[in-house]
Amino acid sequence: MGMWERIKRIFRSIIGWFIELGEDPELILKQNIRDLEDQVPALNENLAMIKAQVTLVEKELAKLKTKENELTAKIKAALKNNRRDIALTYATTLEEVRREKVQQEGQLKVAQAAYEKAQKVKRAFMLEKERKIQEAKKALSAKRQAQWNNKVADAMESFQVAGIDQTHDEMIEKIERDAARAEAKLEMAMDGVGTDMIDIEEDAKALQANETLRQFELEMGLVPEVSAPPEAAESESQKTIGERETT
Structure with a gap:
């Protein structure tokens, strides 16, 4: 193995050690929760933009329908007055309005479909976010419980190693013996009276x-x-x- 390879391996081991040192599961899970929460405003903003596009197309389509009705009325009025030339001009404009109306209707369908899909994406994201947050909270709770169990186990281990456990049992036994002896002495004294x-x-x-x-x-x-x-x-x-x- 060359010198350069050995140096690279040393650097990789040092970097890996720092990464493991900094990878506190509790901190990472808390950061993941914050990242998930931070994505909600951006998702809402995108959803609002798509909804705005739907609203804009709907308004434009409503204008075209109104214009179509007006042109239709003008064509009928011109024909009643035997002004076919004017009616022809209105008819030409009406055809343009109708073509634009068809285009707007197509855009409206696309915009509505995009908005519905965005809503589904948001619902799926919110469900997944809630699931991950609950999993993270359970994991954090389990970690805190494990830490507490370790502290209790260490305390019990030091309690026994220090010899306190044995001394405690001996003192309890001694007190019980003294109490039994005093009770027997009292019974014997009462029997003599x-x-x-x-x-x-x-x-x-x-x-x-x-x-x-x-x-x-x-x-x-x-x-x-x-x-x-x-x-x-x-x-x-x-x-x-x-x-x-x-x-």
Whole structure:
């Protein structure tokens, strides 16, 4: 291999490296979207020019039809007045107008066909543009998601490599062991206390509190006074009779 070929290969490799370095897919796709959007005004301008041509031909054709009607009326009027010479002049002009009218009708058909084709081209372009833009947006979204996934993966990898993962699990396990040990210690301590006496004392306090509250309710007339049971009433009656007999 000659020296010149080797130099060219080196330059090609350097240029290729710069191209790859500058070919950021995200930037290129965004530029493609802008290029597609920039083509819309030019397309609309071309469509407007074709439409203007159609309108111009239609106006010219309308003028020729009006002129044709006027010449026809003049020819008939001249013939009625026996002025065939004047009618002949008008007839000659009428033939020229009719030939021009046929030409304008042909141009109108061509212009209308061109306008319809331009409209179809625009619709096809707009559909293709929208499709490419949506594809580009999806690709950009997928790239951003991939970048985020890479960041998360790198973070998780560094998290495990740094030994934090193992330390984290050890601390959680230690806390759970301490909590279980404290719970067992509390259960053992409660087993050594006379819980029956504690329950009895709590019930006695509750009964005493209820009785105190009832006394207040009776004094305030909030509840009716409960009559004594039948046995107590009979005992009280016998006690009263015995006292009378003794007297």
